[in-house]
Amino acid sequence: MKLSRRTILQGVGSLPFAVASLRTAAIAQTAPAAAPSTEVPPILFVHGNGDYDALWMTTLWRMESNGVARERMMAINFTDPLARSDDKLEQAGRSSTEDQRRELAAAIAELKRRTGAARVALVGSSRGGYAIRNVIKNGGAGDVSHAVLCGTPNHGVFATDDQPNNEFNGRGTFLRSLNEGESEVTPGGAFLTLRSDGLDKYAQPDGRFIGKPGTPTNVNAEGPELRGATNLVLGALDHREVAFHPRAFREIYKFIAGREPARIAIVPETNVRLSGLVTGTPGGASTNRPVAGATVDIFRVDxxxxxxxxxxVHSTKTGADGRWGPAQVEPSWSLEFVLAAPDAPITHIYRSPFPRSSDVVHLRPARPIGPADKDAGAVVIMSRPRGYFGLPRDVVLFDGREPADVKPGVPTDATATLRLPASEVGRNIVAQFGEERIVARAWPAAENRIAIAELTY
Incomplete structure (x- = not known):
């Protein structure tokens, strides 16, 4: 897809463990924020395929900055967030549509119990929208006032006559059941879909983004829309940004609250307390199951x-619940998290300052040092969990240049990798995305260490 300047600029602004790991965004709220309103129902945020609740951190901060009390928000952490290739067949470390429906229903019940509300609002990213629709359609409509589906492939990532039990198949059993009828939304609640204007890698007519170049997917940019819903196009945002970008926040808040947010910017707190969960990738599958026996050390860095x-400034060893913290930090501090988990590389995670408290600062070790790294003295990764790197849409600089492993055009890459010779171990590496800038250090791969510059925005 050729990107014009107009397209680039359009819309872009400046599981058993699940309920136990439902988290609110902040421990303390000391900074001034917008006056709270009783009009906003409790909100439950639902992450997507292979993801975790930590992706909603900035959204939670923005909600708090607009007066939504942290006690009236939750974010679910699905036990096994990856979908099965066949929904009817068990796969280790993966979940079915029924697994997700059951966990989300339990989370809704918990949020209702905690707040005393009759109904809650649900906001989902990508696959999270499937769980939301499944709950509402199958007995949960009376519990939900609003459903916001962000980049959810409601008509499939592909739509073909094979793979009938793949939940991402628009012609498969699951999506056909959700989309049947003249209206594709369940009566009783308000539905909003948010989508990209052509930059969602899972709403493309050609299969090259799902490993089948040249094969028609039979879906297009309009795939996330639903008949009967309010459908909004957010311009040149990517698959993740339509959930986590400030532009998306505005529409999410406005739809649920019924008015414009008082502010888009995050209001800093005076006292910041951080905590989270250590998870892993057993067998190569990303899960949200807790990892015991991991050590977390936090350093303030220049x-x-x-x-x-x-x-x-903080040291923790996780117990059976995998939790670390809380750590007290200043909102102006740049931080290095050192994670040493069993059977994983020692991971040095560099982060920008945290303006507000959060208990969803989840840590997952870096992937193992592999054959591609065998000649590297150091491996440094630049990671953007809440969006993809878009070239030429974005300013993306890694050690002073655009990363060679980020493909231009439709944004598809959330990480970039830099491999350095042994002579450069110990030097600083600058990772820059837009206005966010993180300086990491190159640690020796020979010691089974990897550094990650993890972007917040």
């Missing part, structure tokens, strides 16, 4: 060099 400023 934002210009990535060098540590003193000893650790």
């Amino acid at each position: 934002p210009e060099t990535g060098e540590r400023m003193g000893s650790a």
